[in-house]
Each structure stands twice: as structure tokens, then as C-alpha cells.
Amino acid sequence: MSSLERTEASTSSGFNIDFKALGPFLALVGLFVLGTVINDAFLSGGNLSNIFTRAAFIGIIAVGATFVITAGGIDLSVGSMAAFISGAMIVVMNTLVETLGAGVETVLIGILVSVLLGIAAGAVNGLVSTKGKIEAFIVTLGTMGIYRSLVTYMADGGTLSLDFGVRGVYRPVYYGDVLGIPVPVLVFFAVAVVGYVLLNMTPFGRKCFAIGSNEQVARYSAIHVDRVKTLTYVIQGLCVSVATIIYVPRLGSASSSTGVLWELEAIAAVIIGGTMLKGGYGRIWGTVVGAIMLTTIGNILNLTDAISNYLNGAVQGLIIIVAVFLQRGDWRRKKSK
């Protein structure tokens, strides 16, 4: 049977590939048209910049997730990791206010701490799953709980708030703009470009594809499989750190409910974008579009009364399932034997 399916798939591949690559973009265009029809305010500069800024958090994390998933792994801990890093940043910066004052140095050290923690947390996920030979799903399920409870512990069950003075200094990182483009959007774009180059044009990216499609082949091709896999988790950690650096000035606080379900949104963005969940194929631009789509759905629901905003999750869930169904590409074919 397998060979039968294969021949059919290959005969229709010419059309499939185009559809797969363009599908997410077409869907996004469709959503934008829908948004415009529903409410004129949808296309206003303020609203669009709002959509892209919000998409940046999930989008940046999802770029990291694209690496992990392409190499055949999964990281469920990113939401908790973001909460934990936010909390740690706030604690560190608040402590530094006493010695360094509420200046740029304090913020820079906070950012440095965030980056180091992101790398460390990613390395823990990667090393435990590769060296310990434990499935990534289990390892990151475990660290998800660990990171989450660490932030709860730091906040003593409540909310950690950033020092008011630091907040003023830090504010432009979220609310600022360059030539009218919000800083988070610029960072998102930069992360996506770097991610694209790394995944599609470098030996490292090629190795991610190889490991995700067949780890044994990768091993026999003299690839340091454990090293490459661990690096994908480190990249994921770094992306979480970057997202956190932008997130903290937005609300200026962190609590046990920070970043809840972000891991699922990130994975959803990756899958909507056309990356294969079982690994071996990844697409950064698809991920970017996926993240923007998820945010746009929420935005459109805000602008209309037709569907309750409380059903946001349901609509997102539906879109994810439909997206994957369409990408599978055999919905056009009749079942034939």
C-alpha cells in the first residue's frame, strides 16, 4: 500500500508543492479580506500595528520551535520558560535598582540575565533529552512544570512587579518605534530572517532536516546528532528569551499565569505554517504567517459581534485543524485503490 500512496502523491506533487508553500499566505490574505469586510477599522494603521506587535511574541518563540520540530523534537516548556525568565529578569532588575539605580545599565543586565537563562533552560531541555535518552515530550513536560513553579515560587504565589523607575527606562523596547514600525515587529522580522538563513542556507539547518527525517541516516552521515538536537533547544531558549525581553516592558509584571498556553500557540503557528510535526521539513516564513494568522483571528473576533470573543480559542483550534487538513493535500483526491 505504501508504494501505491507514494506513486499517487508524486504524480500530483507539482500542484501540491505550490499549494503547500502558498497556502498559509493565501489564508492570511483571506483573513485580512474578511477583517476589512467586517470592520473598516481593521485596516487602520493602529490596528495593523497592534496585530503585528502581538504576533511578535508568539512568532519569535515559534521561529525557535520551527528548529526544534524540524529536527524531530518538541518543546512544551516555552510558555513556562517565558514566565520564569520574565520573573527572574524582574527580580534581578528590582534588586539592581538599589545599587545601580533605575538606569540603562540595570535594564542591560536584566537582558543579559534573560539571554543566559534562555540558553541555559534550552540546554537543559536538549541535554536531558539527548544524553539522558528521554523523549523530548516527557522532558519538556517535566521542565514545563518546573519552570512554572519556579516563577510561582519567586512571586510567592502572587505577582512580581517591575520597579517603576526601571519601567520608564525599559518602556521604549515595547512601545517605541523606528520609522513608524514598532520595535517588537522589527525584532520579530530580524529573528525570522536570521532563522530563515540558519535553517535553509547553512549546514546546521540541513542537519536539522536530516535528523528530523531520519535520525539513523543522520548518524550514519557523520552528523553529531545529539549536538545538533541540543542546539535546536538552545535556539528555542534564545528565542523565548528574546520574546521575554520584549514582553516584560509591556506589562511590567510576571506571575504564575504569564505565558500560559504559549507553547500550544507556538506549535500551532509552526504547524499552520507548513512545518511537519513529525520532523524533516520546516518553513520559517510559514511559521511567521502562522503566528500572524493566530493573532489576526483574535483581532477579528474583537472587531465583530457575530461570534463571542470568548470563542477565540475554538476558532483558533478549528483553523489549526483545517489548515493541517488542507496541507495534507489529499482532500482533492478521491479514495482510489
Place this chain on the structure above:
Amino acid sequence: MTDAAVHAVNPDPDARVRLSGRQICKSFGPAQVLFDVSIDLRAGEVHALLGENGAGKSTLVKILSGYHQPTSGDLTLDQAPVTFEDSEVAENHGVILIHQELNLAEQLTVEENIFLGREIKRGWFLDKAAMRLESKKLLDQLQCDVDPRARIKDLAVSDRQMVEIAKALSKNADILILDEPTAVLTGREVDILFDQIKRLREQGVAILYISHKLDEIKAIADRVTVLRDGHLITTEPVAEVEKDDMARLMVGRDIKQMFPDREPVEAHDVAMSVRDVSVEGQVRDASFDLRRGEVLGFAGIVGAGRTALMEAIIGLRDRTSGDIARNGKIVPINSLQDAKKCGIAYLTKDRKGSGLLLNMDMRPNLTLLALEKFGTFIIDRKAEEAALAKAIEAFDIRAADPKTKVGDFSGGNQQKLLLAKVMETDPEVVIIDEPTRGIDIGTKSQIYHFIGDLTKRGKSVILLSSEMPEMLGLSDRIAVMAAGRITGILEGNDRNEHEIMRHATGISGKQGVSVHE
């Protein structure tokens, strides 16, 4: 089974015809793969279907077993027209295809697999006792002593094949189609399978046996049908055709020279020497020298430690002792990366499982092992394309479209690509494990000549093979292993099947390591 037995005793061969295909044509899109092929399967007969890769064998058997529909032509069962809408209908008529890649659920037990989808129930619950009893009966009938409660993943490949056959029998199959059943079996396992096939034949089962191994067809089949490029070439009693004729009919031309000419090599020019290498429980104190430009064969029965030794040499397996030297200098090899740096390359026998990325096209596959050659930070795509064009030319890889996924390639093209991939690292020493498994005779000969060319360019080759003609035809010297030791290295006139078997079974040269010195 009794019906089949009745058919089998009928002296008139035409009356014994169970399933036949008449003027079968099949096209996939614009490509026609079968042209007016007719074939009939008789009760109590093993009918061999012979052809190169791509000759249309698999398509034909899939039509006979309901997986494909013919574009034109018809099937008859017991002289009455029949249509198999799908494989289930065919199975209900007793026609069962056993696929080349076995279709068993690895995590389930033998009995669960045999009754998969047709579980015996008592009320709402599974009747496990009945299924176990029935499974045991079926396996006994095949004289196979596998425990029905064993999990498939724990079974040897030959036992899995028996389970497949038992499963087929449990569906009352009396027309059995075996698609290259020996591709994954060792010599002893093949013997067991053949005994089972003979037993089924005596019970009146009609068997269609697909293979491109001429020896096997001689040994097991009563009649043979040869296909070439989708056309029926001939159907004849096996006793009336010689192996050479079969090969010629299959390939469509004479294969003048199966193996490349060998030239003597300098005995003192050693490319790699291996000293006292041991692997826990697998290899003991293996020592040998590989001369520059030679093909050194490694023979031995399965479990003799050949693969373990080679994996130890290339750093895929820990060695408990021993050294490897290249050009007289001891080199530390603890990983495949180390081996690659030392100019040693390994061609896996499992080209689908550990050789090639089946879901990708040729380019990333070709360059994967030598990726650093194509750029340290950014991969140079142009250089990759150039390397691919060169490899396609040098190794005669035939792909209509370079964007085709490697998984859709024929076995021969996959093997050529794998060879090209390994040669991208420009190794001095190439270890080749089963270079022609599941490959047709024409491509085989090509691969043998590629190996010959490598040695002419000063590369040294270690050849592991379970096919004796290949071993004898290619190797300059043959090292024989038994029970983890090298029991002898045969040269000159000693390079023959008899000597190999003598050493492989441990009758001769038990002291092992020092024989060649």
C-alpha cells in the same frame, strides 16, 4: 486447503489453473508499465516471476491481488471471470499478497497480528485462548516454533515472514503471492522458507514467487515467467532454462563481464591495518591488513561478527581493545566523524533505514556526509548542483526528474546514489556492506565495475557480502570470520567456496588471528 489439494492432484495442467490474468495492460497516467501480459497460477505449483527492477513485477502482482485495477485485460479464478475491487475482495477469494516490506504491527504479539482485524470474539470480549490455540495450530502446520505470545519486534526477520504466511493461511489463502521474500533473509533463513514453500506446494497451494535471484528460482520454482520493460518475454518450465538464459532473457542482452578484471596489488603497500580489535561479546582479537588498491572480502555466517568488527573500525561501536592504523600510523577512531577524517567511509547495507533520506531529493542526500565541503557557514548550492551533475554522470543514476524523492527510486538507483554520497568524502578506504541487496543483475554488474574502478584509482575496499558469487568474483583476498574471530585469510587458489565454508564453520584455522601472518 482441501479444495486446493483436489485441484493439485488433477493431472491436466490446464485444469489446475486457479488464477490467471489475460492480456493485462496497466498505465499510471501517461506511463504504460504493463503491455498485454498473461500469466496463470496452478494449484500445487511454484511459479516464479522474474525481471529487473522496474520490469513491472510488482505492478502485475498488485493487479493479481486486488491492490491495482488493470487498465485493460481480465482476471479469471477457476476459469470464471472475476474482479478484485480491492485487496479485501481478493483475500476473500483466497488470494493473498505478502509484501516485500512486511506489514506486521511490531508492538503486537504474533497471535494479535495473525488475527488483526478479524479477532475471534466471545460476546463483547476477545477470545484470547481461542486465538492462541488457532495461532499455535497454524504455526505448527508451518513447523515454526515461534511462541504466539512473542512480540513481533523480538522476532528474527525469517520468523516474521512465517507469521505473515501463517496469517495468510488463517485467511484460508490457497493462492499465495510472495514479493521478493528472501531480500531480507540470510542463507539459513532462506532454506527454512523454501521448506515451507515446498510444504505449501504439496498441500496444493498455488504460489507466485517474485525474485530476481536466479539461484533461488532454480531451487524452488516449477515454471518461470520473465518480464522485461512491462512485456511478457516468456513462460517456461524452470527445468528447461539455464540460469544464463534466464539472465539474458531478463536483461535483454548478454552480460559479457559480470565482474571487473582484477590486477595484482603490492602486498607491502598497506592502506589500513587493524590489530587485535575486540568488541564485547562479538569480536575477539581481529587483526588484518588492507592493501592499497585491493578488494578484501569478509565472509562468514550471520553472527560471525563481521558487521560488529566493521562498526568498531569506523567508530560506530565501542571496542574493548585494539588499534587501527592508516598508512602505518595509529589513528584514534572513536566516532564516525573520526573515521571520516581518517579517510575511511562506510556504505551501509540498510540503504533505506540508515543510508538515504527517502523524503528528500538527490541533492541533500548526496552532500550530507561531506557537507563541510560545500561551505562552512552558507551552503553553496551551485557547488552542490555541480556535484550532483557529476555524480549522476559518474554513477549513471537514472532519475527522470532530479526533484524526485529518493524514496521513489528503484533499489539500484538508490544504491548508486548511496555510493556517490560516500564517495563525496573522497575516502581512501571504503567499507561496503552488501552492495547489491535487492538489485537487478544489470545494475549489479555496473556496481561491481564501479567498485573495480575505485581500486584502480588506488582506493582500498572491504566487501561484506552474503552472496558467494559476488564475494568470489570481486575479492582479491577473502577473510573469513567465525564466532567473532578471523579464522583465515584466503588468497589465490584457496579463494573458493569450499575453503570459505571450511573456515566459516570453524573446521579449519581455529587458532584464528595468526593464520595470515
